[in-house]
Every structure is written in C-alpha cells, then in structure tokens.
Amino acid sequence: MAVRIVGRKKYETVLEESCTVEELLRRLNLREEGYICLRNGVPVTRLDILDQADDVTLMEIFSGGR
Secondary structure, eight states: OEEEEESSSOEEEEOSSOEEHHHHHHHTTOOGGGEEEEETTEEEOTTSEEOTTOEEEEEEOOOOOO
16 A cells, blocks of 8 residues: 655655554554544544555644744
8 A cells, every 4th residue: 555644744655464544653653643544535543444455645733823
C-alpha cells in the first residue's frame, strides 16, 4: 500500500503487508493523536485494517495562529 504523510513535512512510503491504522502509525513512529488517517479518501479509525490495495494518507493535525 502507498502511504503519504501530509503536514509540516511530506513523506511517502510503501508497506508490503496489511495492518491496522494503529500498527501503521507505530511502525512509522508517529503519535496516534497527531494524525487523521484517510483510506481511499475516507476517514478511518485506528482499529480499521488497511490493505495493500488501499491509498492511505496520514494528515498531520496541527494548529497555528498568532
């Protein structure tokens, strides 16, 4: 599955096996509460299983302002 990380830094990788969103974040050393996961453009929970055919985007959650 192709995985894109979008946020302050952009990163792309390919994973060879299915896993849950939680496992993916752990493998990529990312904080669970810091990202929203989209599978094929639809938000999913940390327990959803991602398959190799899925297009996965991890969107970083951050705020800005004055």
